Amino acid sequence: MTATAAVSLRGVSAAHGATQGRPIDLDVDPGARVWISGPSGVGKTSLLYVIGALTRAVRGTVTIGGSTVGSARDADVVRRHHVGFVLQDAQLVEHWSVRRNLATMAGEDRYPAAAERLSSWGVDVEGRQPRSLSGGERQRVVTAGALAKGAAVIVADEPTSSLDESARDSVIAAFLEASRAGAAVVVSSHDSAWAGWATQHVRLGGPDA
Numbered sequence: 001m002t003a004t005a006a007v008s009l010r011g012v013s014a015a016h017g018a019t020q021g022r023p024i025d026l027d028v029d030p031g032a033r034v035w036i037s038g039p040s041g042v043g044k045t046s047l048l049y050v051i052g053a054l055t056r057a058v059r060g061t062v063t064i065g066g067s068t069v070g071s072a073r074d075a076d077v078v079r080r081h082h083v084g085f086v087l088q089d090a091q092l093v094e095h096w097s098v099r100r101n102l103a104t105m106a107g108e109d110r111y112p113a114a115a116e117r118l119s120s121w122g123v124d125v126e127g128r129q130p131r132s133l134s135g136g137e138r139q140r141v142v143t144a145g146a147l148a149k150g151a152a153v154i155v156a157d158e159p160t161s162s163l164d165e166s167a168r169d170s171v172i173a174a175f176l177e178a179s180r181a182g183a184a185v186v187v188s189s190h191d192s193a194w195a196g197w198a199t200q201h202v203r204l205g206g207p208d209a
């Protein structure tokens with residue numbers, strides 16, 4: 001790993017997909033922007049989950065925020081302290097208000113900024129329940145919460161899949177801003193709109209991976 005890497009993978013295979021046959025090495029420095037692409041089913045989500053300590057690698061060494069992710073307990077600690085994530089199914093606690101979901105993801109002190117960002121994205125939070133959100137609104141709530149956490153590492157799985165072009169561009173700009181503030185940001189997506197955003201491209205299932 002580089003001395004400053006936020007995430008370092010050495011000889012890593014995830015439980016499913018292309019990295020099983022071809023283990024991967026990857027360093028992601030603070031402020032770097034990584035786009036993971038590749039065909040459906042190739043293993044993008046599986047790799048992203050390892051990068052975010054959401055699941056453990058089946059082989060190799062994963063270091064996040066200077067800590068090696070060995071045990072499940074290591075993964076818990078790393079996730080809590082270092083990682084913000086946007087998962088593909090934009091999970092919210094359904095019986096909590098959207099406000100409570102957002103405040104829990106962001107931290108109460110960062111809630112106002114997260115709600116303001118959401119409002120600028122056309123999503124008003126107050127008085128809403130998750131069941132009243134469209135798929136795209138839900139995706140933006142989870143993204144605003146993850147970004148507000150101020151984590152050193154942000155992983156996002158298809159964060160713009162339910163968004164129109166204008167909302168997509170706003171979300172891409174927000175991920176750019178997070179990287180400029182020092183976060184290492186890793187996005188898995190089929191959408192080539194991420195190509196111009198990324199500083200590193202990991203293409204799974206191609207000649208290089």
Ligand SMILES: Nc1ncnc2c1ncn2[C@@H]1O[C@H](COP(=O)(O)OP(=O)(O)OP(=O)(O)O)[C@@H](O)[C@H]1O
Nearest residue numbers: 016017018038039040041042043044045046047188
């Ligand atoms: N828990 C699981 N048990 C068994 N197979 C799984 C599991 N999770 C994923 N897979 C399989 O592993 C492969 C990689 O899945 P993964 O979701 O990582 O791919 P992906 O590239 O993100 O796909 P997509 O672009 O369609 O979201 C797929 O063939 C998938 O069916």
